[in-house]
Amino acid sequence: MSTEPEAGSGVTVVVSHTTLPNQRDAVRALWEKHMAPAVLDNPGHLAYYYCLDSDDPDRITAFQHYRTAEDAVTFLQHPAYREYEREVAPLLAGAPQVRTLVPTWIKPGK
Template sequence: MSRKALYIRHKAQPGKREEVRRIWEKYARAYIADADGQLAYFYGFDDNDPDVIVAYQVHDGEAGADDFTRQSWYPDYERETAALLAEPSEFRFITPQWIKGTAA
């Protein structure tokens, strides 16, 4: 199975980044921790912009990202997060050519 990756950049409204993180923890963190298809997941704050969150995930095939959006809690997560964002999120789908420690 081929590995896929997804880069996501969220720009929160000024001073709302921590609230966005709490919503992510409320809905997504436990799911991601237990998702077999999620091989790696990084969720972090941009050091150069106090309102930006970056998430990067590596998963087996196309299903990993699609499974996330099919969860019963996803519409609530999306609605609550969108209310705190300053602009639409950026999504970039990536086909890894090499991943340290694995066969891509």
């Protein structure tokens, strides 16, 4: 049985943050402290990409693919997420941009 997500299944959430100038490394450190362990332990996350923008030194984007929309909502209540949100807020230039997507095609893994 494959553990690969199937097209049309689950939900993808794309979150983009703009940090205050020169705070991206501090935001990343907080993400690694709080979020990386929580994501690794979360069976609802089928895939997660934490990305630093090559063209904007103050921009971070996370692509998160969840098993279900309910898994995405439930993760927002995780204590690590709440702590991360509290600690990172003073380092951000504003609220994140959040988009929810339904995958229609996914390249299978090898």
